[in-house]
Amino acid sequence: MRMRPGIVRCMAVERLVPSEEAGDLIALTREICRDVLAPRVDAAEAAGEFPRDVFGVLGRAGLLSLAYPEEFGGGGQPYEVYLQVVEEIASAWMSVAVGTSVHSLTCFPVASFGSKEQRQRLLPDMLGGEELGAYCLSEPQAGSDVSAIRTRATLTDDGGHYRLSGGKAWISHAGHADFYTTFVRTDDHPTRGLSCIVIPAGTEGMTFAPPERKMGLACDTVREVLFDGALVAADRLVGEPGMGMPIALAALDAGRLGIAAAATGLAQSALDLATSYSTDREQFGQSINRFQGLAFMLADMEAAVTSARATYLHAARLKDGGRSFSKQAAVAKLVCTDAAMKVTTDAVQVLGGYGYTQDFPAERFMREAKVTQIFEGTNQIQRLVISRQLLRG
Amino acid sequence: MNIVVCVKHVPDAQSERTFNEDNTTDREGVDGLLSELDEYPVEAALQLVDAAQGEVTVLTVGPDQAADAIKKSLQMGAHRGVHVNDAAIHGSDAVATSLILAEAIKKIGDVDLVLTGLASTDGTMSVVPAMLAERLGLPQVTVASELTVEGGKATIRRDGDVASETIEASLPAVVSVTDQINEPRYPSFKGIMAAKKKPVETWSLADLGVDAGSVGLDAAWTTVESFEKRPPRQKGQIVTDEGDGGTKLAQFLSAQKFI
Numbered sequence: 267m268r269m270r271p272g273i274v275r276c277m278a279v280e281r282l283v284p285s286e287e288a289g290d291l292i293a294l295t296r297e298i299c300r301d302v303l304a305p306r307v308d309a310a311e312a313a314g315e316f317p318r319d320v321f322g323v324l325g326r327a328g329l330l331s332l333a334y335p336e337e338f339g340g341g342g343q344p345y346e347v348y349l350q351v352v353e354e355i356a357s358a359w360m361s362v363a364v365g366t367s368v369h370s371l372t373c374f375p376v377a378s379f380g381s382k383e384q385r386q387r388l389l390p391d392m393l394g395g396e397e398l399g400a401y402c403l404s405e406p407q408a409g410s411d412v413s414a415i416r417t418r419a420t421l422t423d424d425g426g427h428y429r430l431s432g433g434k435a436w437i438s439h440a441g442h443a444d445f446y447t448t449f450v451r452t453d454d455h456p457t458r459g460l461s462c463i464v465i466p467a468g469t470e471g472m473t474f475a476p477p478e479r480k481m482g483l484a485c486d487t488v489r490e491v492l493f494d495g496a497l498v499a500a501d502r503l504v505g506e507p508g509m510g511m512p513i514a515l516a517a518l519d520a521g522r523l524g525i526a527a528a529a530t531g532l533a534q535s536a537l538d539l540a541t542s543y544s545t546d547r548e549q550f551g552q553s554i555n556r557f558q559g560l561a562f563m564l565a566d567m568e569a570a571v572t573s574a575r576a577t578y579l580h581a582a583r584l585k586d587g588g589r590s591f592s593k594q595a596a597v598a599k600l601v602c603t604d605a606a607m608k609v610t611t612d613a614v615q616v617l618g619g620y621g622y623t624q625d626f627p628a629e630r631f632m633r634e635a636k637v638t639q640i641f642e643g644t645n646q647i648q649r650l651v652i653s654r655q656l657l658r659g
Numbered sequence: 660m661n662i663v664v665c666v667k668h669v670p671d672a673q674s675e676r677t678f679n680e681d682n683t684t685d686r687e688g689v690d691g692l693l694s695e696l697d698e699y700p701v702e703a704a705l706q707l708v709d710a711a712q713g714e715v716t717v718l719t720v721g722p723d724q725a726a727d728a729i730k731k732s733l734q735m736g737a738h739r740g741v742h743v744n745d746a747a748i749h750g751s752d753a754v755a756t757s758l759i760l761a762e763a764i765k766k767i768g769d770v771d772l773v774l775t776g777l778a779s780t781d782g783t784m785s786v787v788p789a790m791l792a793e794r795l796g797l798p799q800v801t802v803a804s805e806l807t808v809e810g811g812k813a814t815i816r817r818d819g820d821v822a823s824e825t826i827e828a829s830l831p832a833v834v835s836v837t838d839q840i841n842e843p844r845y846p847s848f849k850g851i852m853a854a855k856k857k858p859v860e861t862w863s864l865a866d867l868g869v870d871a872g873s874v875g876l877d878a879a880w881t882t883v884e885s886f887e888k889r890p891p892r893q894k895g896q897i898v899t900d901e902g903d904g905g906t907k908l909a910q911f912l913s914a915q916k917f918i
Contacts, residue, residue, distance in 0.1 A: 290734065290851045298845055328848030341848045 279534060279575075281350055288347040291332075295351050298327060299358035307359040311630060314484035316442050318398070320362055321369070324355075325395030330369050334377055338389035345520075345582040349527035353575070356531025357538075360634045361485035363531060365398075367524025368438045372399025372447040374517045375462045379505040388464060388502070392445065400443035401521075402434035402465075402491055403514055410647045412449070412514055413457050417493060419450035419503075427500055428452075428463060430471070430493035436641070440489045441474040443467060448491075449514055452507045460510025463503045471496030482633030521642050522595045523585070526578040526602035529638040533574060533606040536613035536631040537567045543617050543626075554616075563616060567609045574598075574605040596643070596651040603638035603645060610635040660713035660808065662704040662772045663764055665791070666697040666732055668725035669781040681876060682883040683750045684781060686722055693728040696776035698735075698843035700836050703806055704774050705736045705844070711808075714738045716767055720748060720759050726859070733854035734846035740859035741767060747864055750876025753782070757790035759874060762867040764795060772813060773833045777802065792833035800828045804839040 334340025356363030417432030453459030792799030803815035
């Protein structure tokens with residue numbers, strides 16, 4: 267029979283979902299997490315190998331395209347449901363949850379800003395489950411400041427192609443992806459001169475630097491993508507030239523929710539580990555969680571996880587309801603990732619000396635949590651977004 | 660090719676399992692799922708109809724919750740479901756279960772192949788396939804780790820301790836398969852959505868013409884008199900080596916009649 271690990275690290279969080287199929291979808295996600303992700307995560311993170319085949323399993327099950335319209339091969343699910351699937355995946359394997367969120371982000375520009383013809387031509391493959399995307403926004407000098415992008419795309423004389431030169435930094439899935447949703451400069455204007463173009467893998471003139479040596483998320487391969495005269499068909503530029511900035515900002519709002527959900531799943535996993543360990547671990551003749559000092563730590567961790575989940579779900583429901591959700595997405599990203607950092611740090615504390623060893627996943631959870639406060643807009647940028655919208659009046 | 664797959668809804672072995680006052684398994688107050696060993700015949704059936712033409716019908720006997728076993732099979736790709744659900748079935752043994760399954764298969768009609776798992780993961784009797792074949796008057800080829808269907812014949816491989824046998828049977832036949840035969844697919848989200856529209860019929864004993872007195876707890880050939888929880892494992896005995904560790908170890912093993 268399939269491997270059924272003795273220690274089930276997949277959680278059983280009680281979820282209210284809006285439909286029967288959403289309930290079945292959560293059950294399917296848990297089954298795949300239990301059978302495919304959980305048995306492999308420890309060894310894979312230790313080895314730092316990109317688990318391309320795991321994304322194949324998720325893609326064939328339809329889990330990589332849930333929030334997109336059914337007519338283009340998506341699942342037609344609300345964000346409220348999609349994000350809870352991401353959270354479930356994160357509780358089993360954070361790198362894979364981040365990849366799921368990244369892939370969803372890579373499809374966003376075409377789905378939301380592409381012409382009807384582009385959506386029909388490009389989306390079925392992007393959402394079909396076999397392909398994986400990379401999202402190329404940041405550059406070494408253009409992190410939080412997107413207007414500093416320098417990668418240049420110049421139309422060829424016959425108007426049939428764009429010729430790209432420059433480079434992108436911190437790109438997840440680089441070298442493994444089937445397409446690269448890339449923001450480039452087509453004009454000198456800092457904000458109105460940006461455009462978005464979808465580059466197929468294997469494009470001549472697109473190369474990859476060696477992977478970054480990161481603190482955590484070892485299976486999320488991240489590296490620079492370099493362009494040296496790479497030619498990309500002009501009909502792969504999303505929408506119109508100059509729409510890059512509004513596309514990037516809208517995509518970030520949605521992407522932040524994916525990271526918020528993933529951070530919540532990671533925190534839940536750390537809490538589950540701390541709870542189970544503190545029950546088994548005895549000192550002075552009793553379980554250590556019989557001591558109030560430790561039980562209250564667990565209570566604070568539970569409160570942090572629960573409030574994180576409620577926060578991202580509120581933002582998701584605003585989005586699903588067609589309301590403005592930009593501020594709430596920033597709140598969710600801030601609250602959920604700070605919660606993940608706190609809860610994973612406390613999980614190491616609960617496990618004591620064992621928490622500091624690589625024999626338990628607590629230290630890995632803590633390393634994985636740190637980056638969630640940094641990527642998809644640092645938490646300082648989230649505060650900027652929140653305060654600006656708050657004070658706009 | 661029309662295939663009927665017999666599946667069972669069983670209590671989840673990873674959850675708390677309880678018993679009713681009449682010493683039968685509690686199937687209503689516990690988390691249940693499609694018996695893991697029954698995912699293999701479902702997958703085998705789907706592969707056979709993917710390769711040729713045909714329809715896969717999943718058949719289950721059980722209370723209301725057993726509909727979940729059908730739903731899971733339909734999500735994997737089976738075409739339609741039949742659920743035999745009748746209060747009088749409660750407490751049925753394998754003999755009665757095989758009677759109900761046989762009558763349901765006759766009612767489904769025009770069946771080329773009946774597939775089952777190796778055993779249910781709750782009762783683990785492993786006898787229903789043989790009883791079913793007997794009742795239907797069909798050849799039985801059981802414990803298949805490979806299955807091919809060609810030219811009106813089913814051919815299986817059965818792996819024993821000392822040899823692997825290749826066995827043929829004319830169709831229609833009853834075939835039970837092991838967990839070595841394939842790797843069951845996961846449902847996809849599209850499968851989940853499609854399953855909602857697939858037909859599921861619910862039949863009573865009367866629909867099958869089965870006398871309620873011939874099934875159920877009172878008609879069972881065996882009864883469970885009592886049961887008790889397996890005692891928790893005792894802590895092991897630690898032998899401290901103070902120069903005589905070997906002797907103490909030998910004494911322990913000798914006392915347990917290991918040496």
